[in-house]
Amino acid sequence: MSDSDCQRYYICINSRPRVLACGGDNAFDELTSTSEWPAYPCAYPMDAPCQGRGAPQPAQPTADCPHQYGFFQSPNADAMHCGSYRMCVEGKAIEMQCPPGLAFNSDNVRCDWPDLVPSCNAEQYLGFQCPPAPIDDDGNPMDVVNYAYKGNCYAFYSCEHGRPRFLTCDQGFAFDSVRGHCVNEKEVQCAVPLTQH
Structure with a gap:
């Protein structure tokens, strides 16, 4: 295959090579050669960069999109x-x-x-700011602390090193604000009906 075109690739049919090309401004994804068949061989430009294997296809922008895909x-x-x-x-x-x-x-x-x-x-x-972390038994701020999400006991905030993240409990579990983690939903008095999570 030419090194100047990273859209083209070979496919072997009955032991004979056939040249195909990815459409739009997509490129051949070299990782598909090690994937299980039938992995799709083309990928978005950001997922299959052309560095070291030829020039990428020029972008075909539209009024709403910088690339076709x-x-x-x-x-x-x-x-x-x-x-x-x-x-x-x-x-x-x-x-x-x-x-x-x-x-x-x-x-x-x-x-x-x-x-x-x-x-x-x-x-x-x-919509949440992590409060100062509680201190552990060794006198250090705790790395991860969980907080209740108001209005839904199936969701909670996790503060990891002071950074807030929104998480939800797995199916069948609800957040217990006293214990600070998800437990069996039957152990939590939940104002949200079970069908809404």
């Missing part, structure tokens, strides 16, 4: 609304939202903890 920061996102992002398919933008408690990180193109997203104000986004 991929995930991008939404213009609706700001430091207090960091969960918004765009998925571009054939140059058309679809507004998306990260799962509760996560923010879109344009550095790794994933939904991530808000405190790891430089453009996000985690405390404003989550």
Whole structure:
């Protein structure tokens, strides 16, 4: 295969090679050669960079998308609304939202903890500021402390080294604010009906 085109790849059919190419501005993902068949061989430009294997296809931007395919920061996102992002398919933008408690990180193109997203104000986004950490038996601040989420006993805040993160208990468990962790939901007096979590 030519080193000047990272969109093209070989597929062998009946022991004969056939040249195919990824569409749009997608690139061949070299990791699929070690994956189980039938792994899709093409990936978004940010997931299969062309460094060292030719020039990437030029971006084909549209009014709403910088590339035909991929995930991008939404213009609706700001430091207090960091969960918004765009998925571009054939140059058309679809507004998306990260799962509760996560923010879109344009550095790794994933939904991530808000405190790891430089453009996000985690405390404003989550609506929670970690209080000073309690002191453990050795006189050191505790690394991880959990706090109740008002209005829903199936969710809670976890402060890890003073950074707030929104979490939920597994199915069948609820947060016990006295013990500071999830327990069997039958052990917690919950104002939220079981069908709502």
